[in-house]
Amino acid sequence: MSVRLGIMSFAHLHADFYATAISGLDDVELVGVWDDNPKRGEDAAARYGTEFFAKPEELFAPVNELQGVIVTSENVHHKRDVLAACKAGVDILCEKPISTNIRDARVMIDECERAGVQLMIAFPCRYSPAFLRLRDLVSGGELGEIVCIKGTNRGQNPGGWFTDPSLSGGGSAIDHTVHVVDVIRALLGEEVTKVYAEMDTVFDPDLPAEDAAILTMNFDGGTVVTLDASWSRPANYPTWGDVTMTLIGTKGNASADLFVEHVDTWRAGDGTFLWEPYGHDANADLIADFARCVESGAPVPITGYDGLKAMEVALGAYRADQTGEPVGLPLV
Secondary structure, three states, rough: OOOOEEOOOOOOOHHHHHHHHHHHHEEEEEEEEOOHHHHHHHHHHHHHOOEEEEOHHOOHHHOOOEEEEEEOOOHHHHHHHHHHHHHHOOEEEEEEEOOHHHHHHHHHHHHHHOOOOEEEOOHHHOHHHHHHHHHHHOOOOOOOOOOEEEEEEEEEEHHHHOOOOOHHHHHHHHHHHHHHHOOOOOOOOOOOEEEEEEEEOOOOOOOOOOOOEEEEEEOOOOOEEEEEEEEEEEEOOOOOOOEEEEEEEEOEEEEEOOOOOEEEOOOOOOOOEEEEEEEOHHHHHHHHHHHHHHOOOOOOOOOOHHHHHHOOOOOOOHHHHHOOOOOEOOOO
């Protein structure tokens, strides 16, 4: 029997990645879609050959035998949608960041724990072969003590609600800090104790949010991390962006690009240059792992707490940029 999943909102562009991943898995079924934008939801349901539901409670109706949902609404609506799914008793995969503030994230985590519902956060970088190899190198001691890490998550400006802080919670910093922080937490098994950041609107002066952010972080084991969390890639860049890390250890160094698997393509006519990905699909592995946990009841590997700790660094970075001083974590 297939694991029966639904999708709550196609506001986030990752919703299409996840729906595509579901369609490629033999033992997972997309039961239906709900969206507070009916036209967007109806179009998405038609694309993936499933049903659109006008109300969340219709998606959660017992007749649908729903087992889990993927929440891909605007960041500010994550709490609303996660709590609706929690009330219905279905497991949840929530797009990153978990929320836009600490209080909402804690409510989401606490309510899911009370209801016995699993809350997983969508950090597909954890499934990248490059990350998995870095993890093995670090855990095996081959690089020695990790002294510092340079990370990047540089992308194109996604536009739309992503640039509206009332819906997204900020700009590039909240969008592109959490992925790298999460994988470094997973690599080191440590927490950030201090963050400093400087941000600005550099590439599009008309944006109401920052599109450039440089962070410096101190982890409790002594590792120092720098991160470029920006929307610095131009619209004609051959791919959406990158996630890279360079690790400097006492016994060696290692560098990785988590999305390096691609073919360079040039198109005649308009002269388009694109990176065509091949090989491993981290989004598909993310969905497959979530479905496995839903079916078996096994604990999810990326928890709501992981989402909170990654978001906390981004929020601390905003505070540091505003005050001009490093900010201690956890936030009070």
